[in-house]
Each structure stands twice: as structure tokens, then as C-alpha cells.
Amino acid sequence: MGGTEDLLAKLHPLERKVLPFLHEGVSFEELVEKSKNKPVEVMRALQWMQNKGIIAIQEATKDVATLDKNGIDYAKRGLPETRFLKALTKKLSEQELAKKADLKKEEVNVCIGLLRRKNAITIQKENKKLVFALTPEGEKIKEHLPEQEFLRALPMPVDQLTSEERFIYTDFLKRKNIVKKETAKKISAHLTEMGRKIIKEKIHDDYIDKLDIDMLKSGSWRGKKFRSYDVLANVPKSYFGKKHFENEVIDYVKKIWLELGFQEMKGTMMQSAFWDLDCLFVPQDHPAREMQDTFYLKNRQYQFSKEEKELAKKIKAVHENGWQTGSKGWQSSWNEDTARKMLLRTHTTVLSAQTISKVQQLPAKFFSVGKVFRNEALDWKHSFEFYQVEGIVIDEHANLQHLKGYLREFYAKMGYDKIRMRPSHFPYTEPSLEVDVFHPVKKEWVELGGSGIFRPEVVKPLLGKDVPVLAWGLGLGRLFDYFDIKDIRDINRNDVKQLRSMKLWLK
Amino acid sequence: MPTITFAKADLEKALGRSINEKILERISFLGMPVEHVDDKEIVIEVSPNRPDVLSLHGFSRAMRSFLGIKIGLQKYTAKPSSYKVIIDKQVQQVRPFTVCAVVKGLKLTDEKIRELIDLQEKVHITFGRNRKKIALGIYPLEKIKFPIRYTAKKPEDIEFFPLEINKKLTANQILALHPTGRKYAHLLEGQKLYPLFIDAKNQIMSMPPIINSNTVGKIDLQTKEVFIECSGFDFSYLSKSLNMIVAALIDMGGVAYQVTLQYVTKKVTPQLEPERMKLDPAYAEKILGVPLKPAQVKILLERMGFGYDGKTASIPSYRADILHPIDLVEDIAIAYGYENIPEKIPHVATIGKEDAAAVYENKIRDVLTGYGLLEVKNFSLTNKKEQQEMVLQNRPVLEIENAFSEEYSVLRRSFLPSLLATLKRNKHNEFPQHIFEIGTVFKDDCKEERRLCIALCNTDTDFTKIKQILDGLMQALNKPFVLEEAKDYASFINGRVAIVKVNNVNVAHIGEVHPQVLTNFELEMPVAVLEMNLELMK
Incomplete structure (x- = not known):
């Protein structure tokens, strides 16, 4: 134990104000009265002192008789029976009396019964009317009616009532809203061994509690002691502003590509089927175009610009017969109306197509991290909106080795060391390559993204010549593992508590 | 992607190898991931561009050469014959083309019949786009008499026993009552004539792309010789499908024969030359x-x-x-x-560049998180009720043609409803809840707009609080602005909403949200909002 010295230094000003009035079993009320502090301050001081081992707080409950609604009124204006007696300065009829004493008919009736039992009034019949008068007994008690005295004395603990008071109290409880029983907490402080020691100490009140500007200016802190804090105590939580954790990951992914010399592509989420699918050589009867996979906009059609009209001619030819690409094409007719449907982009590869059509200088490298849409109901592992990491390298000398190199680098930076790349199929790439990562916890290969080299049928109409274009569309990957997300819906749950407690992306 | 399931023993027999880890890995490196494998079965995912491996025989043919067991071009031939199919010009409007073949010398077992039917179905679904592009029919040769006619008739003139039914049904009854008929009826919708194969004895063999006849269009264990037809819209596409089936049948031990197709000009199929x-x-x-x-x-x-x-x-x-x-x-x-191709990052000098708008948005994030605000991210898809009724607005919203649920059936036009809905979901959490979102809104004219929206929510939230943040943000972005009293912003309390103008252009509005709107979102705490068009801030 640090002794009383240390403890005294830790006392809060409130505690110091209360401490001098402590004695064994002192009541809360007494401390409030004597320390001249607010009850809530005294309570706080007591709790702190209990934490410091100076006192033990005891709470006992007690029944207290208090005034009820009518009781408060009667305490001020007098009980009906008091008013009755006081009004009877002379003989009065019932009406006269009710008016003079401001009593209701039923109050008068109650009073009659009561006061007759006390032998305080007489009743006579005069001219067919009831007439009241005071008895000597009534004259004697009208200023000191025990009931009225009792009201004035409230509140009182029920167990401290005299037998007469208890009788009145019981009677009042039967009448309407005069008194009520309340359960009050009785708080008292009991000294511990330490407490007994400490109250004998001299309480200095020259400890510095808060270091303020004046003290610093005047130097008045010199030679004084600082109150010690309970530095181990918990403090209330405070929250800092924060980016959404998904955006932190997106920023990191963007940084990877920027460092590798890629330029960011941007574009709209609403797209035409033309750019999203037709320019990527997705046949017009491909299942991915069907309603159950792609969100289409109601009653909206894409309007081709002049340049796009020219491009559409080439795209039509590529689909139907391969145009000048050396391909046979899909050998089925291509319909412009199908291409003019508006949809929510199904992949960010649409941005790659648009970028290729505009690129000025080769070699060029582009990336994007953007939202894509699939017509899927929301459940723990499916979402209709999610992010895709897109990249293209347009380079006369690009080849499969480079594609593998970029993907390896990206996944290594994302924290996946064990990946495998195997053949796959996409309508717009050839060769096509799927990246699997080895999931360290699940101990199995998990598909993470598709990639490949764009087909000449894609590149030539857009770029004007056939140049190898490495391309990939990958998932965000680590997001789920890193943030321990088991349910995809938690990414957009927007629960303030979850967002506040989420760790940062520490890369 | 389609999958194929093989009995492990069958595949081992066809490959002449036992299936071990090495072989399974090789299958994956052929571009066909093994989805599942146990003692009895093996399930393989097949790329949709390779319908030719959708049968045990097709798959093991590809695997045998990939493993080096039997490499190179395999020779497949079809002998000439006098079998003839006459194509009437009535089918031109409905389903203009058919290609046909005959295969003899088959010893069909239960497994082989199952494989054939399975292959037929898989080709229908994938390459045939659910029978739209391709419908395949296989018939026991002994039950039909050549020449066969591919023709089209009015539905009321068509009546036959469809597969699995012991009763004669009319064409319309088949489409209305037969399970397969119901499933594919849409493929004949609006047609005046329905396509038919009819043999020389005038028996209806089938009504493509719907169903075969139960009498002459069903193969069984006794079948040794078959007639195959494949109907659709593109001759060369159909030819490929026919070749796939014929090659699988030849692999099963059959001998193929060509059929003469009497179009306006004569054609002969199958053509199995490479x-x-x-x-x-x-x-x-x-x-x-x-x-x-x-x-x-x-x-x-x-x-x-x-x-x-x-x-x-x-x-x-x-x-x-x-x-x-x-x-x-x-x-x-x-x-x-693929695993043998080295990995290399070439030394190509290109300069990385972040999108300017994205950089700008991140600056805004920095300011707002500096103010202690929390970023949230809502979906672009939402619903009409939230976007209009609940915020007392009636601006038009873009609707999704084929939404899977009412809750997510329109694109959001404004951020206010999303943020109020977010606050509603967080009523049980600790206050203050000061949140913001940066994202896209979608306008009726199919234009997109980047927006910032801030919502402050606490007991002491008022106009001053949101204006303080606006002041700080605009100062940080070096955008001097003026405020103008706003009228007719129904979502806000009248007299407590203002328009923010930069160079005389409205870029944002700020205000205290109307209590009726708060009540609509079951909120019991005041909310002040800023919504800003970021396109106009650059």
C-alpha cells in the first residue's frame, strides 16, 4: 500500500470537499448538507473514495410517507375538514358553508362524517335546512387538527411514525391522492481501516487539479503538488473519422498499378451493350447477355456518335465474318438494336475497350478499380454490385510472359505468394488465363480473376491494327480475409459500430 | 459453365490410365478444372467453347492426345450413300436448315445410350443456346423410310405420339401439355407453320426444336443404326454440331454415312474432312x-x-x-x-497517372475524416419509395428493366435518402453519428454525376454545424462561395436550407432535414445535410 500520503495526493477536489465530513455511518444527506455540494457531486466523490478503498458505501431502502397530488394542495390550503371548521365562525347552512370553505358536495359529506366522529360540530334542522355549528371541542382543535399537522410534517419515514401518526397515515391512504408511500434509498458511508486513518490526516486543498493558463502565466504552480490521477482508470471511448475500409484497399490497389507505371481509366457505370459486349466480341446470343445475368435500363437506348457509327460498321463485320482480322467471326447476323440497349456495366473491361479506341501512343498501360453489376440476388456470398480490378498493356512486344509477370507482381503485393495460372476461356481473350490463389486457411485453390490477351477481333476494330493487348479483370481479393469478413453484405452494411472498430489496411 | 460427370472407371478405361493426382492436374491444365472427384465419379467443368468434349468419348479423345497417348489429327470419314432428305421451302421461315447423317454398326449399351442423350442435351444447352440455335434428333434407322422430308405444316394439321406419351397429341396440345413442349414452346411462338421431319411412309418423326415421336424417334438397346438430324439457322454452325455427334459415335465403334440434302442446290453432310x-x-x-x-x-x-x-x-x-x-x-x-512459360515484367517506360477526379475526392475525404466524419458506402441500386416518397420528392429515377427485387429496382438519383436510411439502421449505435459518402448518382437522361453527401446526426445538430463544415471544406478546396436562401426544397425545413454557389453556379445545398422526412425514416434525432455536385467543383 502506498500509504496515506499517496492517497491524499490522488484525491479529486470533490473528494477533498467531502472527506472532512466523513464519520462512521454518515448519511448521504448529511454529507450533502455539510459539504454544500450538489448531491450528484457527493455521490461521485463517494464512489471514487470507495474505489480508492477509503469507504464502503451501503445502500438501504426505506419506505417514506410523502404528499401526493391533493396532499400538496391540502398542505397549502388546508384539509377540507380544517377549512370546514375555520369557516364555521357562526351557524351556517350546507350551501353557505360549501361556498365559504370552497368545498365540493362530496367533500362536505366526508367532512361531516369525520368531524362528527371527533365531536367537533353539531347539526340541526332549521327551516327544513341543515345548519352546522362548532362545538367547544371543535373550537379547540380547529387550529391544531392532528391531520393537518401530520401533512405539514411529511415526508417522514414510515417506520418512524408514532402510533397516532400511523393511524392518520392509514386513514389518509384510504382517501384520494393525499399521501403515498415512496421507497427511498438510504445511502451511508462506512469507513475502512484506511478511511479511519485518512480522516485523521490534515487535508490540504492546495493540490493542483487542472493546470490552467493563469497558473502558467503567474507561475503559481511552483512549490505546489499536483493531484495524482488514477492513470489506470478506463476512459470513455472517442472516435476518429475514417475512410471506408473498402476504399482503403482500393487506394492500395491503385498504388500498386501506379507504381508499375499504369494510368488510371475512368468511365460511366451506365453503358451500352455495344461497348460492354459487342466491342469485346461477345456474340449477341451469348448467355451472359440474358436478363438473368445483366441489368438493363428500362426504356433507354444508346445513341451512337458519328465515330461510333463508323466503329459499329466494323464491329458488325467482325461479328458476322471477321472483317479484316483474319477471323471467321461468329457467322451469324449482328443486330444494332441489341447493341443499343443500355445496361449497368457487367465488367470494367468496357473501359479497356473505350481506352483502346482512344489511345494515342504505344506502348501504353492502363488500369481501373471500378464497380461492376451482375443481376444476382443479395446473399452472404453474392452481391449485385462489386469491384473489379482492371488492367491492360497495349504493346507491340507484349506476350504471355509479361501477362504472367504482371499478375504475379500484383498478387505478391496483395499478399498472395502462392498462385497458379491455368488455361481458361473468355470470349474476348485468347489465350485466356485464370488466376487461382492458394487459400492458406481453406487449404484449397480459389479463383481470383480472369485474364488473357485480347483477341484480334477485339483489338483491330478499336485500335486500327492488331497489337497484343494484355488484359485482366480481377477481384479485390484480400478484402474478405484481411477484414475477417465472412458475409459479403458486411462490406456495405454501413454499421457505424463496425466501421469505427474496423482495423485499418496496414499496407 | 457446363459440367460433365464421368464414372471414374469408364474414364480410366477410355484413357487406358488410372486417374491419379498427376492426371487430375493435367486435366486442369487442359483448361478444364476438376470440380469434384471421389472413388466413383469425376466432375469436370468444360469451357463453353469446347462442346466437342462434352461426352466421355470426346473428352477422352482430347485427353489422350494431350497426355501423349495418341497424338495428332485423328481420321474420321463418312461413306457416301443414297440416303436423301428433301428440304421443303415452307421451313425457310421457321427453321431454315438441317444437316443429317447416318451411323451404323453401333452396339449400344445402357451407358452409351445415356452418354448420347447426355451429350445431346449438353449440346442443346450450351452450343445450341437452349435449342434456339441447334436442335438435335437421333432416330433408329430401321423404323424410318427414306427419303425423309424436312417440311413445315400448320399446327392444326400436326398430330403424333410425342416422346414418353402413349397418346396422339396435336402440335398445340404438345406445346401446352407436354413438359418438354411447355419448356420450349417459346421457340415456336408466333409461327404460322411448325417444322417437321416426315418419312417416306408419312410418319411424323419429330417436331423440332421441341420433341421426337415416341414411335420412330426413340433409340434403345436394340438400335444398331441411327439417323441423326440437326436443325437450326446457320448451316456451318449446324455442321459443326453434327460432326461432334458423329465423331463421338465413330469413337463408339460406329461407321458414318453421308446423307444428301436436297435444298435448292444439293448438299451432302457430314463433311468430316479437316x-x-x-x-x-x-x-x-x-x-x-x-x-x-x-x-x-x-x-x-x-x-x-x-x-x-x-x-x-x-x-x-x-x-x-x-x-x-x-x-x-x-x-x-x-x-x-502455361506453367512452363516464364514470368517477366518488361522494362517498358510508361508513366503512372491517377485520375484527377479520384485525387480530388481523396482530398475531400481527408478534410472530412479530419472533422471526425465516418465514410459509408451504399449501393447504387435502391428503390423508388426511398428516393421519392420518403424524402418528399418526385424527381424521375432510372428504372431497371429486370430487377430481381423491388428493394433494388432503381438507380439512385440523390444521396440524401441513402444516408438517412443508413442513420435509420444505426439508431441503436452510439451518437454522434456524423457520416459522409462520395459516389455516383444517375440521372434520368442517362448522365452520371459524382456527388458528396454529408449527414450530421446528434442532439445538437443544426444548420450552423453543417455550415461550419461547408466553410472549412470550401476553404480547403480554395473555392470561395456564397449562400443563397433556397425555396421549395421539400426535404428540408423551410427557411433552414440554402444553395451554395461558386462563380454563380449552384454546386450544393445545405440544410436541416424536415421532421416529416426524419419521421419517415423513423429518426428521432435532428439531421443536417450537405449534398454537393463534385462535377462542378473541378
Whole structure:
């Protein structure tokens, strides 16, 4: 134990104000009265002192008789029976009396019964009317009616009532809203061994509690002691502003590509089927175009610009017969109306197509991290909106080795060391390559993204010549593992508590 | 992606190898991931561009050459015959083409029949786009009499026993009552005439693309010879499908015969001769990035079932996925092994550049998180009620044609409802809740707009609090602005909403949200909001 010295230094000003009035079993009320502090301050001081081992707080409950609604009124204006007696300065009829004493008919009736039992009034019949008068007994008690005295004395603990008071109290409880029983907490402080020691100490009140500007200016802190804090105590939580954790990951992914010399592509989420699918050589009867996979906009059609009209001619030819690409094409007719449907982009590869059509200088490298849409109901592992990491390298000398190199680098930076790349199929790439990562916890290969080299049928109409274009569309990957997300819906749950407690992306 | 399921023993027998880890890995490196394997079965995912491997025989043919057991172009032939199918011009409008073949010498077992039916169904679904592009029919040869007519008749003139039914039904009854009829009825919707195969005895053999006749259109264990037809809209596409089936039947031990098709001009199918395509080995070298000698290209192509003479590749007649020499290059890469291609990042000097708007948005995030605000991210898809009624607005919203639920059926036009809905979901959490979101809104004219929205929510939230943040933000962004009292912003309390103008352009509005709107979102705490058009801030 640090002794009383240390403890005294830790006392809060409130505690110091209360401490001098402590004695064994002192009541809360007494401390409030004597320390001249607010009850809530005294309570706080007591709790702190209990934490410091100076006192033990005891709470006992007690029944207290208090005034009820009518009781408060009667305490001020007098009980009906008091008013009755006081009004009877002379003989009065019932009406006269009710008016003079401001009593209701039923109050008068109650009073009659009561006061007759006390032998305080007489009743006579005069001219067919009831007439009241005071008895000597009534004259004697009208200023000191025990009931009225009792009201004035409230509140009182029920167990401290005299037998007469208890009788009145019981009677009042039967009448309407005069008194009520309340359960009050009785708080008292009991000294511990330490407490007994400490109250004998001299309480200095020259400890510095808060270091303020004046003290610093005047130097008045010199030679004084600082109150010690309970530095181990918990403090209330405070929250800092924060980016959404998904955006932190997106920023990191963007940084990877920027460092590798890629330029960011941007574009709209609403797209035409033309750019999203037709320019990527997705046949017009491909299942991915069907309603159950792609969100289409109601009653909206894409309007081709002049340049796009020219491009559409080439795209039509590529689909139907391969145009000048050396391909046979899909050998089925291509319909412009199908291409003019508006949809929510199904992949960010649409941005790659648009970028290729505009690129000025080769070699060029582009990336994007953007939202894509699939017509899927929301459940723990499916979402209709999610992010895709897109990249293209347009380079006369690009080849499969480079594609593998970029993907390896990206996944290594994302924290996946064990990946495998195997053949796959996409309508717009050839060769096509799927990246699997080895999931360290699940101990199995998990598909993470598709990639490949764009087909000449894609590149030539857009770029004007056939140049190898490495391309990939990958998932965000680590997001789920890193943030321990088991349910995809938690990414957009927007629960303030979850967002506040989420760790940062520490890369 | 379609999957195929094989009995493990059957596949082992067809390959002449036992299935071990090594073989399973090789299957994956052929571009067909093994989805499941146990003692009895093996399930493989097949790329939709390879319908030719959708049968045990087709798959093991590809695997045998890939493993080096039997490489190179396999010879498939069809003998000439006098079988004839006459194509009437009535079918032109409905389903203009058919291609046909006869295969004899089959010893069908239960397994083989199952394999055939399975193959037929898989081709229907994938390559045939659910029978739209291709409908296949297989018939026991002994039950039909040549010449066969491919014709079209009015539905009321059609009546036959459809598969699995012991009762004669009319065409319309089949489409209305038969399970297969109901499933594919939409393919004949609006047609005046329905296509039919009718034999020389005037028996209806089938009504493509719906169903075969139960009498003459069903093969069984006694069947040794079959007639195959394939109908649709594109002759060469149909020919590929026919070739796939015929090759599988030849692999089963059958002998194929050609059928003469009497169109306006005569045609003969199947044509099983390989197709030829020029391929420069340098092209493959360039794409793979590894040195390849012509002899090596030849071996690699042979491993994928092609032939090659150093200049021209011979493509099996059943391969439907070779449109361009690049498709051969991919097969060369697969045979070479993706895993054997080195990984390299080339030294190409390009300069990285972040999108300017994205940089700007991140600056805004910095300011707002500095104010202690929390970023949230809502979906772009939402609903009309939230976007209009609940915020007392009636601006038009873009609707999704085929939404899967009412809750997510329109694109959001404003951020206010999203943020209020977010606060509603967080009522049980600790206050203050000061949140913001940066994202896209979608306008009726199909234009998109980047927006910032801030919502402050606490007991002491008021106009001053949101204005303080606006002041700080605009100062940080170096955008002097003026405020103007706003009228008719129904979502806000009248007299407590203002427009923010930069260079005389409205860029944002701020205000205290109307209590009726708060009540609509079941909020019991005041909310002040800023919504800003970021397109106008650049």
C-alpha cells in the first residue's frame, strides 16, 4: 500500500470537499448538507473514495410517507375538514358553508362524517335546512387538527411514525391522492481501516487539479503538488473519422498499378451493350447477355456518335465474318438494336475497350478499380454490385510472359505468394488465363480473376491494327480475409459500430 | 459453365490410365478444372467453347492426345450413300436448315445410350443456346423410310405420339401439355407453320426444336443404326454440331454415312474432312514470348489433336472454337503448359497517372475524416419509395428493366435518402453519428454525376454545424462561395436550407432535414445535410 500520503495526493477536489465530513455511518444527506455540494457531486466523490478503498458505501431502502397530488394542495390550503371548521365562525347552512370553505358536495359529506366522529360540530334542522355549528371541542382543535399537522410534517419515514401518526397515515391512504408511500434509498458511508486513518490526516486543498493558463502565466504552480490521477482508470471511448475500409484497399490497389507505371481509366457505370459486349466480341446470343445475368435500363437506348457509327460498321463485320482480322467471326447476323440497349456495366473491361479506341501512343498501360453489376440476388456470398480490378498493356512486344509477370507482381503485393495460372476461356481473350490463389486457411485453390490477351477481333476494330493487348479483370481479393469478413453484405452494411472498430489496411 | 460427370472407371478405361493426382492436374491444365472427384465419379467443368468434349468419348479423345497417348489429327470419314432428305421451302421461315447423317454398326449399351442423350442435351444447352440455335434428333434407322422430308405444316394439321406419351397429341396440345413442349414452346411462338421431319411412309418423326415421336424417334438397346438430324439457322454452325455427334459415335465403334440434302442446290453432310488454316510459327512465338521451332509447334499442335505441316494446320471437323490463328496459338500455349512459360515484367517506360477526379475526392475525404466524419458506402441500386416518397420528392429515377427485387429496382438519383436510411439502421449505435459518402448518382437522361453527401446526426445538430463544415471544406478546396436562401426544397425545413454557389453556379445545398422526412425514416434525432455536385467543383 502506498500509504496515506499517496492517497491524499490522488484525491479529486470533490473528494477533498467531502472527506472532512466523513464519520462512521454518515448519511448521504448529511454529507450533502455539510459539504454544500450538489448531491450528484457527493455521490461521485463517494464512489471514487470507495474505489480508492477509503469507504464502503451501503445502500438501504426505506419506505417514506410523502404528499401526493391533493396532499400538496391540502398542505397549502388546508384539509377540507380544517377549512370546514375555520369557516364555521357562526351557524351556517350546507350551501353557505360549501361556498365559504370552497368545498365540493362530496367533500362536505366526508367532512361531516369525520368531524362528527371527533365531536367537533353539531347539526340541526332549521327551516327544513341543515345548519352546522362548532362545538367547544371543535373550537379547540380547529387550529391544531392532528391531520393537518401530520401533512405539514411529511415526508417522514414510515417506520418512524408514532402510533397516532400511523393511524392518520392509514386513514389518509384510504382517501384520494393525499399521501403515498415512496421507497427511498438510504445511502451511508462506512469507513475502512484506511478511511479511519485518512480522516485523521490534515487535508490540504492546495493540490493542483487542472493546470490552467493563469497558473502558467503567474507561475503559481511552483512549490505546489499536483493531484495524482488514477492513470489506470478506463476512459470513455472517442472516435476518429475514417475512410471506408473498402476504399482503403482500393487506394492500395491503385498504388500498386501506379507504381508499375499504369494510368488510371475512368468511365460511366451506365453503358451500352455495344461497348460492354459487342466491342469485346461477345456474340449477341451469348448467355451472359440474358436478363438473368445483366441489368438493363428500362426504356433507354444508346445513341451512337458519328465515330461510333463508323466503329459499329466494323464491329458488325467482325461479328458476322471477321472483317479484316483474319477471323471467321461468329457467322451469324449482328443486330444494332441489341447493341443499343443500355445496361449497368457487367465488367470494367468496357473501359479497356473505350481506352483502346482512344489511345494515342504505344506502348501504353492502363488500369481501373471500378464497380461492376451482375443481376444476382443479395446473399452472404453474392452481391449485385462489386469491384473489379482492371488492367491492360497495349504493346507491340507484349506476350504471355509479361501477362504472367504482371499478375504475379500484383498478387505478391496483395499478399498472395502462392498462385497458379491455368488455361481458361473468355470470349474476348485468347489465350485466356485464370488466376487461382492458394487459400492458406481453406487449404484449397480459389479463383481470383480472369485474364488473357485480347483477341484480334477485339483489338483491330478499336485500335486500327492488331497489337497484343494484355488484359485482366480481377477481384479485390484480400478484402474478405484481411477484414475477417465472412458475409459479403458486411462490406456495405454501413454499421457505424463496425466501421469505427474496423482495423485499418496496414499496407 | 457446363459440367460433365464421368464414372471414374469408364474414364480410366477410355484413357487406358488410372486417374491419379498427376492426371487430375493435367486435366486442369487442359483448361478444364476438376470440380469434384471421389472413388466413383469425376466432375469436370468444360469451357463453353469446347462442346466437342462434352461426352466421355470426346473428352477422352482430347485427353489422350494431350497426355501423349495418341497424338495428332485423328481420321474420321463418312461413306457416301443414297440416303436423301428433301428440304421443303415452307421451313425457310421457321427453321431454315438441317444437316443429317447416318451411323451404323453401333452396339449400344445402357451407358452409351445415356452418354448420347447426355451429350445431346449438353449440346442443346450450351452450343445450341437452349435449342434456339441447334436442335438435335437421333432416330433408329430401321423404323424410318427414306427419303425423309424436312417440311413445315400448320399446327392444326400436326398430330403424333410425342416422346414418353402413349397418346396422339396435336402440335398445340404438345406445346401446352407436354413438359418438354411447355419448356420450349417459346421457340415456336408466333409461327404460322411448325417444322417437321416426315418419312417416306408419312410418319411424323419429330417436331423440332421441341420433341421426337415416341414411335420412330426413340433409340434403345436394340438400335444398331441411327439417323441423326440437326436443325437450326446457320448451316456451318449446324455442321459443326453434327460432326461432334458423329465423331463421338465413330469413337463408339460406329461407321458414318453421308446423307444428301436436297435444298435448292444439293448438299451432302457430314463433311468430316479437316478444315485448314494458315499458321506462322512466329505468331505463336510472339504471343507466348518463348522461342518455338516449327517442329516443336507441330508436336504441340498434335498434342491438341491438330495436324500441322509447318505452314498450315489441319483442324478436326468437330472443333467449333477455331475462328482465327490466335485460337491455335492458345492451344499451342496449353500444350506447352502455361506453367512452363516464364514470368517477366518488361522494362517498358510508361508513366503512372491517377485520375484527377479520384485525387480530388481523396482530398475531400481527408478534410472530412479530419472533422471526425465516418465514410459509408451504399449501393447504387435502391428503390423508388426511398428516393421519392420518403424524402418528399418526385424527381424521375432510372428504372431497371429486370430487377430481381423491388428493394433494388432503381438507380439512385440523390444521396440524401441513402444516408438517412443508413442513420435509420444505426439508431441503436452510439451518437454522434456524423457520416459522409462520395459516389455516383444517375440521372434520368442517362448522365452520371459524382456527388458528396454529408449527414450530421446528434442532439445538437443544426444548420450552423453543417455550415461550419461547408466553410472549412470550401476553404480547403480554395473555392470561395456564397449562400443563397433556397425555396421549395421539400426535404428540408423551410427557411433552414440554402444553395451554395461558386462563380454563380449552384454546386450544393445545405440544410436541416424536415421532421416529416426524419419521421419517415423513423429518426428521432435532428439531421443536417450537405449534398454537393463534385462535377462542378473541378
